[in-house]
Structure formats: C-alpha cells, structure tokens
Amino acid sequence: HRYMDTWIHGYMDTWIHGYMDTWIHGYMDTWIHGYMDTWIHGYMDFSKKLSNFKQSHLYRSRKISENAQNTQLIINGAKQITTNHPCDFKMI
Secondary structure, three states: OHHHHHHHHHHHHHHHOHHHHHHHHHHHHHHHHHHHHHHHHOOOOHHHHHHHHHHHHHHHHHHHHHHHHHHHHHHHHHHHHHHHOHHHHOOO
C-alpha cells in the first residue's frame, strides 16, 4: 500500500493542494492521515493507537494554532516589507 499512498496522497496532494496543504493541513494531516493510516494499515496495535491518538490530538491542536500564528506573522512581515520598500516589489 506504500507506493499507492505515495502516488495518490503524495503527488496528488502536492499537485492539488500545493503549499496550501502544508499550511492548513500540515499537522492536521499528520494527525488524521498519519495515526489513522498507521492504525488502519496495522503498524501499531489498537491500545497504543488510542493513547497516541489522545496525546497527539492535544499536542497537534496546539501546533496547528502555533502554525497559524507563525503564518500570520510571516504574512504581516511580508506586508511590512512590501509597504516599506515598494520599488523593490514592483515586479511581484
């Protein structure tokens, strides 16, 4: 199933979602796809899966909000740069 996953999820995700996937889904993908896949495809036993699911859900929820905040900081920084140096960014 590994190659099929890589082909369908990997390249297809990159093509359709591109950078959007990394920002929005990012950690969410790891939590939903990662742990869920691991459980479904049988690399991890069920009891381990449940405890990891609970822990990872809390941890990754925090990471999602951090990720969103960092993205907002990057966007704000880019706005400041383009505002402060309009001549440098005419082509963009």
